[in-house]
Amino acid sequence: MAVVFERPKSLADIRLHYCPGCTHGIIHRLVCEVIDEMGIEGDTVGVCPVGCSVFAYNYFNCDMIEAPHGRAPAVATGVKRAQPDKFVFTYQGDGDLAAIGTCETVHAATRGENIVVIFVNNTIYGMTGGQMAPTTLPGQVSTTTPFGRDPKLAGFPVRVCEMLSTLDGVALAQRVAVDSVPHIREAKKAIRKAFENQRDKKGFSIVEVLSTCPTNWGLSPVDAIKRLQDEMIPYYPLGVYADKEVKF
């Protein structure tokens, strides 16, 4: 019998701790499918963040490092500089990457650090229980914006791909989503391209994935997907923001 669907080899055969309907799991799977297809598990070092995906070091079967909150791009830089022949990726949430770790993100990007950054934007601090993230939408209720995010008080959300696309060191900055089959396919292609960029020493590649947090949004998994489509995509348009040859 032909096998049409199975767990990627580089994804550990254990139960993930994510909430029902959370799309972190889909994104893990896409990264692992790419690692498997490229046959690079034995040559890959992943760096996980502090956030809901903190335990990702148990889920990816490649060698893994757990970084301090926001510092994954610096840790990945250390790994890549020490081991230039290895594939190095970070997997980070929006609070991790675009608040506490903004400095490390921007500088790894502008150095053209030859790494892959998987950026999971769910417009919320999932792990700590639903506080405002740098990506929380205007009007969005969180535990620290109980009346909805008011830009006059809390400022505006950060559009990471748009911001990073201005930097010379960025080879790829692409925003994708995991709300539908076509978008998931698109997301995988982007992740594959990011890893191929690293193989070809092209520079910094970031794939921003719009993701759901049913738990802290207070929505059912189905309604969470709908919110992603109706509210997030209009504010964070999908697409390629940078795809260029970095001229070092």
Place this chain on the structure above:
Amino acid sequence: MEKKLMKGNEALAEAAIRCGCKCFFGYPITPQTELSEYMAKRMNASGGVFLQAESEIAAINMVLGAASTGVRAMTSSSSPGISLKSEGISYIAGSDLPCVIINVQRGGPGLGGIQPSQADYWQATKGLGHGDFHVLVFAPSSVQEVVDMVSYAFDMADKYRMPAMLLSDGLLGQMMEPVVFPEQKSEAIEKPWAANGHKNERKHNIINSLYIEATDLENTVVERYKKYDEIKATLPDAETYMTDDAEYIITAYGATARVCKSAVNLARAEGIKAGLIRPKTLWPFPSEIIKNATENAKAILCVEMSTGQMVDDVKLAVECKKNVEFFGRTGGVIPTPAEVLAQIKKLGGIE
């Protein structure tokens, strides 16, 4: 072997490269900048990595990344920058990673000043980050010792899988002395725990400091403290100078110990039986050595370039059975031998 006249900071950098430091990550700050600049000149050419980080926070996390893959990695800074590194140092300690951190101390608190200081003793020996952990702390007092201790610090960091700090100061960093470098040394130790790609030949390695179960974390910390006990039993080191018949013994480390040695010589010239104990390891603290060497002393004078941070450890070393007095200058002021001599006389009630 060839003697070279070198500045402390540059000698330190050269020594690190020679003992196999493969990656250096730093951020400019006075008075350690020559160290980074020397690394920038030499490191890439010698097959290693020099990278100027965007901050001290990034630099220590780059060290975390590089050290995770099994290479010898180092960062250097001065006091305010070390404060920024403390989260990363705690993670490195909690992940059982070896690395070397240099603190060329300057005056504090805050932006403080850029003159030599020893006001980071507490930070280095008791509070280099959150949580239950220690780092090895070595205190050189000459440029030659800077060179020797860097190599030793890397060896001990690797052996015990923990961070090691060289607590230098602006004086040692900036002064020039003749040095002899040891033979070039390559990485000695196997690191089967390193996260450098499993090549499909082993299970994946995980570098991590998170233990969500309280008892798991407790067990890990307790295991680490067994290692610390072994270190406390074997590594403490101090130089004793004229302590055999001394009635008044100074305790001082680093650059201050040089001043105090001169003060001891001045005292001896006047017939005052003075001596000096110079801790070379600040953690583990050489308590036994101090206790034994001060057995017959009448009083002890702890001299520091701070308001008195090591003095409590000296009191504990002698179990508070001796009179331990303190003299210090701070803010970047260096005590003079004459000042220290005056303090010895005061201690002995000598006119």
